[in-house]
Amino acid sequence: MSHNRENFGSLTTAIFAMAGSAIGLGNIWRFPYIVGEYGGAAFILIYILATMLVSLPIFVAEVTLGRRSRSSAYGSMQKLRPDDRRWKLAGIMSVLIPMVIVSYYSVVGGWSVDYLGKALASEFISEDPSTVSSLFGDFISNPWLPLVMQMLFLLATLVIVALGVKSGIEKFSKYSIPVLFVLILVMCIYSISLPGAGQGVRYLLHPDFSQISPRSFAYALGQSFFSLSLGAGTIVTYGSYMRSRENIIQTSAGTAVSDLLFALLAGLAIMPAVFAAGIEPGAGPGLIFQTIPYIFSSMGASMPVVGTVISVVFFLTVVVAALTSSISLVEVGVAHLNEKYGLSRIKACIVVFVLCSSLGVLCSLSFGPLSSFTIFGKTIFDFCDWLISNMMMPLLALITTLFIGFALKRSEVRDEITNSGTVNGKVFPVFYFILKWVAPVFIIVIMVTNFIL
Ligand code: PHE
Secondary structure (H helix, E strand, C coil): CCCCCCCCCCHHHHHHHHHHHHCCHHHHHHHHHHHHHHCHHHHHHHHHHHHHHHHHHHHHHHHHHHHHHCCCHHHHHHHHCCCCHHHHHHHHHHHHHHHHHHHHHHHHHHHHHHHHHHHHCCHHHHCCHHHHHHHHHHHHHCCCHHHHHHHHHHHHHHHHHHCCHHHHHHHHHHHHHHHHHHHHHHHHHHHHCCCCCHHHHHHHHCCCHHHCCHHHHHHHHHHHHHHCCCCCCHHHHHHCCCCCCCCHHHHHHHHHHHHHHHHHHHHHHHHHHHHHCCCCCCCCCCHHHHHHHHHHHHHHCCCHHHHHHHHHHHHHHHHHHHHHHHHHHHHHHHHHHHHHHCCCHHHHHHHHHHHHHHHHHHHHHCCCCCCCCEECCEEHHHHHHHHHHHHHHHHHHHHHHHHHHHHCCHHHHHHHHCCCCCCCCCCHHHHHHHHHHHHHHHHHHHHHHHHHC
């Protein structure tokens, strides 16, 4: 039941929407602590190579799949190869994966909303530094507050999605992406100007290869998948909203470069401040929620107004970046319910809200009352994140590369990517080779490494 499909209005807005999906908590919350844990500057080099050589071609493949089929992720492969039912599994995965991601992503989204509130109320400034670092523990073990914040975050996401592809998603991303870059630049300048920040900048720029382990490779590729929203149905769905005259390679490269740049800027905004305050860079997932407020409190005490403004800038960046990504996750389910069952966007949003908030509550409570409930030794939140980002996303990305590389004809893929030969197709053979022979091998290697390490 296909309804009038909306499209992104131009090449720029398509890039903004896709960059909105890509730039998110993955860049600001996950990237800095993973860099801290898996090898600093040397890890960053591997990450850049992984993004350009492996993730970018897969990104192109997902956009191509979406635009060729003009269907959301669920039906895309079936629509292009209706006789082959094996691809149906990929359709099911592509609806389930984003729903599970939203369930735990909204937990961290909720924390960010709460921290934005705390920043606005100057809470990090008035407290003495030692009590500020315990704020996080007190907050996440509270049974109610994180849930309320998570629901607020989910509702905000759904309101934007309910407004539609053009008036909701495209408009929100179009204004947010430039604002995000300005905000993160302000943070970088502040952070680099702090006394003692030089050590943090050096940490990000001078690679020390002795810090690299086999895990660093697997995490670099895994992080680059997560950050580019690959293997989650979102890029296929957004690709289906791209107009046929737009250049797929340009859009994909524009998105990958913006995402990479934003991750590096986030590293530059966070690490120098972390070093300036004498905190360990490998502090784990709590890095931005524990150390950043601590830094504001210790440094803002002499200049409370500056401290308040910068902490608001920081957490506003986190909230907006998280929202532009979560709308892309929710859109996959909403588009599917709309296409397959003819549900209006508003009704589809309600269904998605009920499903995601049910699992989401469990993910949130796994930091408090449900912390002792574990699956394979992991809390519900950690298990969902581990299963999805280390296993399911690479698996769906693998199926997608196999579909584009082997189920579709080379000429069909070439036609879609070069807009029937009207745009320059020089890079096509390189892209096609990587997609068919290199990317699948890399994905299998990460999955195996993640499994055995
Ligand atoms: N790329 C987003 C981020 O970096 C997360 C995401 C993953 C969004 C998968 C959509 C799909 O935060």
